[in-house]
Amino acid sequence: METPAVPQSAYQPVQRSWFQRNQLKLAPWLFLLPGILFFLIYVIWPIAQSFYISLYDWNGLGDIHEQGTYVGVQNYVELAGDRNFEISLWNNLKWLVLYLLAIPAGLFIALFLNQNVVGIRIYKSLFFFPFVISQVVVGLVFQWFYLPSNGLLDSMLGLVGLGPLNVLGDPDLATYGIIVAGLWPQTAYCMILYLTGLNAVDPEQVEAARLDGAKGTRMLWYVILPQLKPATFIAFVVTIIGALRSFDLISIMTNGGPFGSTRVLSFYVWEKSLSERGFQYGYASAIAVVLFLIMLVFIAYFLWSMYKEERAG
Amino acid sequence: MFPRPIQKASPAAQITYKTLLPISLILWLLPLIAVAIFSVKPAADFTTGNYWGWPSSFEGVTNYTRVFFDSDMPRYLLNSVLITIPTVLGALALSCMTGFALGVYKFRGNFLIFFMFIAGNFVPFQILMVPVRDLTIDLGLYDTKAGLILFHVAFQTGFCTLFMRNFIRALPYELIEAARVEGVSEIKIFWYIVLPIMRPAIAALSVLIFTFIWNDYFWAVVLTQGPGAQPVTAGITSFNAQFGVAYNMLSAGSIVAALPPVLMFFLMQRHFIAGLTLGAVK
Numbered sequence: 001m002e003t004p005a006v007p008q009s010a011y012q013p014v015q016r017s018w019f020q021r022n023q024l025k026l027a028p029w030l031f032l033l034p035g036i037l038f039f040l041i042y043v044i045w046p047i048a049q050s051f052y053i054s055l056y057d058w059n060g061l062g063d064i065h066e067q068g069t070y071v072g073v074q075n076y077v078e079l080a081g082d083r084n085f086e087i088s089l090w091n092n093l094k095w096l097v098l099y100l101l102a103i104p105a106g107l108f109i110a111l112f113l114n115q116n117v118v119g120i121r122i123y124k125s126l127f128f129f130p131f132v133i134s135q136v137v138v139g140l141v142f143q144w145f146y147l148p149s150n151g152l153l154d155s156m157l158g159l160v161g162l163g164p165l166n167v168l169g170d171p172d173l174a175t176y177g178i179i180v181a182g183l184w185p186q187t188a189y190c191m192i193l194y195l196t197g198l199n200a201v202d203p204e205q206v207e208a209a210r211l212d213g214a215k216g217t218r219m220l221w222y223v224i225l226p227q228l229k230p231a232t233f234i235a236f237v238v239t240i241i242g243a244l245r246s247f248d249l250i251s252i253m254t255n256g257g258p259f260g261s262t263r264v265l266s267f268y269v270w271e272k273s274l275s276e277r278g279f280q281y282g283y284a285s286a287i288a289v290v291l292f293l294i295m296l297v298f299i300a301y302f303l304w305s306m307y308k309e310e311r312a313g
Numbered sequence: 314m315f316p317r318p319i320q321k322a323s324p325a326a327q328i329t330y331k332t333l334l335p336i337s338l339i340l341w342l343l344p345l346i347a348v349a350i351f352s353v354k355p356a357a358d359f360t361t362g363n364y365w366g367w368p369s370s371f372e373g374v375t376n377y378t379r380v381f382f383d384s385d386m387p388r389y390l391l392n393s394v395l396i397t398i399p400t401v402l403g404a405l406a407l408s409c410m411t412g413f414a415l416g417v418y419k420f421r422g423n424f425l426i427f428f429m430f431i432a433g434n435f436v437p438f439q440i441l442m443v444p445v446r447d448l449t450i451d452l453g454l455y456d457t458k459a460g461l462i463l464f465h466v467a468f469q470t471g472f473c474t475l476f477m478r479n480f481i482r483a484l485p486y487e488l489i490e491a492a493r494v495e496g497v498s499e500i501k502i503f504w505y506i507v508l509p510i511m512r513p514a515i516a517a518l519s520v521l522i523f524t525f526i527w528n529d530y531f532w533a534v535v536l537t538q539g540p541g542a543q544p545v546t547a548g549i550t551s552f553n554a555q556f557g558v559a560y561n562m563l564s565a566g567s568i569v570a571a572l573p574p575v576l577m578f579f580l581m582q583r584h585f586i587a588g589l590t591l592g593a594v595k
Contacts, residue, residue: 020498024418027499031414032426035407035470042467043433046444053443060443115319117331125582126338129345132578134528136546137571140553141344144351144560150364152347184344189589196590198315206315215317224315234590241435248530252550269439274446274535281443292440299435303428310424 047292054285060273068282075286084260085287088268091175092244092294095264098179099186099243103235106190107228111220113191114198124195131188139252142181143168168254171261178249178262186242190235197231198224233305240298244291265291351564352376359560376565384555385540386566389548393573396458396465396544397526401519403466404473408518409511411470412477413503417489427478434471438531441468449536456537461544464536465526473518476591480514481507517588520581524574545570 019026054075058068079085113124130138145152148166157163167177201224209223225232247266254262256271263271265287271277273284319330339346353373354363363369380386415427445464446455454460484507492502533547540548549570556562578585 023499025420028414028418028420028423031410031503035411035430035474036426038407038463038467039430039433039470041448042445042464043436043441043471044429046441046448047436049444050440111316112337114314114316115330116314117319117334123334123338125579127341128578129342129575132524132574133345133571134530134546134574136528136530136549137567140549140563140567141348144348144564145344150362152344152365155365192586193590196586201315203314219315231590245437247438251530251534266437266439269442273443285443288437288439288442291437295435295437299432302435303432306431307424307428 050285050288050292053282054289056282057280058282059279060281061279071282075283076290078283079286079290084263084268085265087260088263088265088287091262091264092291094175095179095182095243095246096240098176099182099239100236102183102186102190102239103232105183105187106192106235107194109187109191110194110198114195124192128188128192130185131192133185135182135185135248136252138181138185139178139249142177142184142249143253146177169258171258174254174258174262178246178253181253182242182246182249186239189238193231193235194228197228201227237302241295244295244298265294348564348567351560352568354561356559356561359558364560372561373565376561377569379562380565380569384552384566385548386545386552386569388540389543389545389552390569390573392458392540392542392548393527393544393546396461397523399458399462400465400469400526401522403462404469404522405515405518407466407470408473408477409508409515410503411474412481413507415474415478416481416484417486417507427474430471430474434468434475442535446535456539456542458537458542461532461536461542464532465529469522469525473522476518476588477511477514479591480511484510513584513587516581516584517591520577520585521588523577524585527574 053064055070055072056064056068057071057074058064061067109127113120113127146167148154148169149164153167154164157165165173167173205223205227206219209219214223245266246264247270250256250262250264250267251270256263256267269284269288269291271284272280272287278284319327322330350368353371353376354368355370355372355375358364358366358369411430415423449455449460449464452460454463488506489502492506497506527544528546529544530546533544537543537547540551543551549566552566553563556566
């Protein structure tokens with residue numbers, strides 16, 4: 001750009017206030033202030049507080065320093081020998097592994113629906129439907145689906161001479177029953193991610209690969225999936241977080257039972273503090289800290305990936 | 314396009330595809346269809362064991378009327394609205410500003426703050442539960458809508474900031490620089506230049522946050538109790554206790570509770586999907 005030729009003498013420095021002169025430095029902080037304040041008070045600081053509470057034996061009543069006793073890492077030592085904690089941990093692992101099935105299932109449905117026929121848009125929206133409904137309702141719906149003898153599942157099993165199956169009443173089956181309920185909306189979510197991703201697949205590459213004789217699964221694996229990588233990444237993030245956050249479905253469908261067999265860490269925290277069997281706030285916080293640390297591994301990995309992306313782009 | 318367009322396949326394959334579509338949809342939505350049918354049945358059908366047969370009479374109007382006049386459902390629904398709308402407005406207001414700050418300015422700590430918002434958005438709720446509950450009690454806001462709203466606004470700001478910041482990053486930066494050269498103040502750049510072009514992001518986030526907050530159950534249980542402040546997700550458990558094994562009523566209640574986000578989704582589908590799939594395409 002050319003600087004317009006202005007005679008030096010005509011230049012009159014404008015009087016500007018301190019704020020105006022420093023605007024560029026101050027502005028971001030002023031814009032950030034309310035958001036950061038809220039976030040620090042309600043998210044960051046409570047995390048630190050939970051770490052702190054986990055070092056106490058406290059029933060949640062009154063001030064922690066007056067009513068509670070400092071016990072150091074005692075809560076964590078106790079956790080190591082807690083059978084229920086062990087069950088919760090195992091169930092979390094089951095959730096984590098099985099929940100990932102939502103990703104291939106979502107991809108499968110997305111491939112099935114990625115066509116141009118009359119009414120396909122409505123089909124896509126209706127397939128997405130389960131994700132929009134609250135998990136509470138999903139839980140109730142599946143609870144009725146599993147009703148012993150009268151539920152839809154048993155009625156269908158009955159037609160082929162099987163059953164009856166009391167899925168939610170069987171300690172060996174209940175967790176899987178809940179996971180299936182959770183997979184329903186989660187698959188819908190992954191499907192929509194992949195549908196969007198498929199929309200953006202480069203048609204020229206596909207055509208070129210077709211000319212080279214690629215088709216079917218080989219085409220999917222070598223040409224399509226690499227282009228769907230961003231969608232797959234997001235699907236992983238939301239599915240893993242979703243699996244570790246599972247609480248609503250368990251609370252609605254079995255309330256941790258039968259015999260505590262469907263507990264996961266998030267539910268166990270709740271049980272040990274706010275439920276009628278609870279009031280061990282220090283111990284509950286210790287469980288929450290463990291869950292947080294498990295999640296932190298994934299969060300760190302996600303942030304690392306995003307950081308690399310940001311640097312590259 | 315992948316898979317290969319069905320129009321290029323044989324007529325037999327096309328017919329198979331077109332028959333498979335509705336069948337697979339019915340199978341996929343079977344649990345929901347069952348609930349919808351339950352909700353128009355008379356209570357007698359369940360006591361006589363007619364769970365899956367043809368309804369002996371159609372009682373849809375009676376059942377849904379009872380949901381609205383014989384229970385606390387209208388209160389819970391109103392509470393949900395009064396919690397959800399302010400949360401959406403609050404989270405959007407905060408995150409438009411934070412997103413703008415992180416997307417437009419280069420300063421030390423920018424990345425760190427951005428990552429703090431993202432990381433905070435992913436933490437398990439349970440690590441916040443006890444302290445946030447205590448804080449809410451200390452503020453005198455336990456079992457109030459305000460208590461829930463304040464927390465939701467703070468937590469959703471994390472996700473919204475991520476969204477807004479990335480959206481602003483994709484805008485042409487020359488626009489802002491040109492305005493600066495003209496001597497436009499930063500606040501005016503935000504208000505008159507950036508905010509208007511952020512409208513699609515604001516629309517996408519509002520439907521998304523509406524759905525998230527409407528469907529929240531955990532915090533409703535932790536921070537409220539009873540029909541005074543409880544939203545419909547938590548209220549439905551008391552509703553279910555009231556109607557016991559009257560599955561027709563339970564189904565009608567569930568459908569009513571689930572409906573608002575569903576309507577929101579169908580009315581604003583494009584925005585909703587744009588919000589959810591953020592980052593799924595490069």
